[in-house]
Amino acid sequence: MEQxxxxxxxxxxxxxxxxxxxxxxxEEVVYSKNDFLLQAGQVCRHLYFIKNGAVRGYYIMDNKEVTYWFGFENDFVTSFHSFITGQASVENIQFVEGSILWKxxxxxxxHLLNRYHEIERLLRIAYEKYYIRLEERFVNAQFKTAAERYENLTQQSPHILERIPLGFIAAYLGISQETLSRIRNQF
Incomplete structure (x- = not known):
């Protein structure tokens, strides 16, 4: 818990x-590679902190997996919409590596938020960081070319390239695996 x-x-x-x-x-929980933290249609009832490991968030669109976020050590992860509203999730959260989390x-x-103002402030800051990442992701997807998105990824999150399979990275960038290979050859 020290981490x-x-x-x-x-x-x-x-x-x-x-x-x-x-x-x-x-509470500490352990998952294996390819396990699901959450599947579409389930209600997310926990907030998680990744002690070690990696996860991806994705949804299914036109029978294709669309990866739209990754989580690594020291990230808080959950299906925020489902967690906050109590509604069924539309996303899947799957482990890319064996992982240890705190939930x-x-x-x-x-209960803690009602009792401790400083914990409430902490959660607000965590939500703000999540929102900023979401907005950055939206801006990248809408206003940058595939090559620019890849270059941005190499500069801001090189660990993703080292730990995540290329197929998931291509889906995250919104391109085919073949296009990703061509872009990688240019760099």
Whole structure:
């Protein structure tokens, strides 16, 4: 849990009482490569923190998998819409590597948010970071060429290229695997 709290303290300093309350509320879980954290149609009832490993978020469109985000160490992951609204998810979250996570249920988190203002602030900051990543992803998809999206990926997130299969990267960039191979040869 030390990794989780070191990461959290980077967002917002927490009191000893808040840290103890969080410690009592999180549970460690282990998943294997290709396991699902969540499948479309399920309700997401937990927020997760990745201790180690990698996941991808994707949905199915016209019988094709469209990967639109990746999560790695020190990322909070969940199906945010499902987690917040209690509605069924339209996305799938699948492990790309064997992973260890810390999870907290929506009910426990809501209880902590009502009791500790500093935890509420922490969650707000985490949601803001998620929103910024989502907006950056939208801007990249709408206003940049495939080559520009790949170059941006190599500069801002080179670890993705080292840890994620090329087929998932191509789907993430919104291009075919063949187009990705041509672009990679240009760099």
């Amino acid at each position: 989780l709290f070191n990461h959290i303290q980077g967002y917002n300093k927490l009191s000893v009482e808040s840290i103890e309350a969080l410690t009592d509320s999180f 907290i249920s929506k009910e426990k988190l809501d």
